[in-house]
Amino acid sequence: MNRIRKTMIAALTSASVLAAGSAALASETGKQTREELREAWSAVQNYSVEKKDQAVEKAEELIDALDERIETLSDEAADASGDAREALDQRVAELKELREDAAGKLEEMREGSADRWDRLKASFSDAVDAFQERWNEATE
Numbered sequence: 001m002n003r004i005r006k007t008m009i010a011a012l013t014s015a016s017v018l019a020a021g022s023a024a025l026a027s028e029t030g031k032q033t034r035e036e037l038r039e040a041w042s043a044v045q046n047y048s049v050e051k052k053d054q055a056v057e058k059a060e061e062l063i064d065a066l067d068e069r070i071e072t073l074s075d076e077a078a079d080a081s082g083d084a085r086e087a088l089d090q091r092v093a094e095l096k097e098l099r100e101d102a103a104g105k106l107e108e109m110r111e112g113s114a115d116r117w118d119r120l121k122a123s124f125s126d127a128v129d130a131f132q133e134r135w136n137e138a139t140e
Helices: 002-014 023-046 049-079 082-111 114-138
Strands: none
Touching (some): 049 114, 082 114
């Protein structure tokens, strides 16, 4: 439970960091993304196996938020040139791999049995943690 809480805090803390766009747009988008992440983490964290469908739905929303982050960084890469573009393209590729891992863990949650529910949630959390860590590195 502590790991999920730490993951949620990390996700919420860095949700406001956006790589491209005007300050006003970044601020508004950051608020929206932060709210989406807050709702998704709350659901995934608190839903018991009896509410598995709702947890999976919220986890899907979280995956969508990860996709938005990747798209933001991809847009920045498209606007960059030279070494900066190369570095951003590499980061985007790494984030896509980590997103796919998280999506795979989501699929395991979707198909998993009741006796594995807590482990599956933790596994999904670990995958999102890895994405979040790389995202933080990519946007520093």
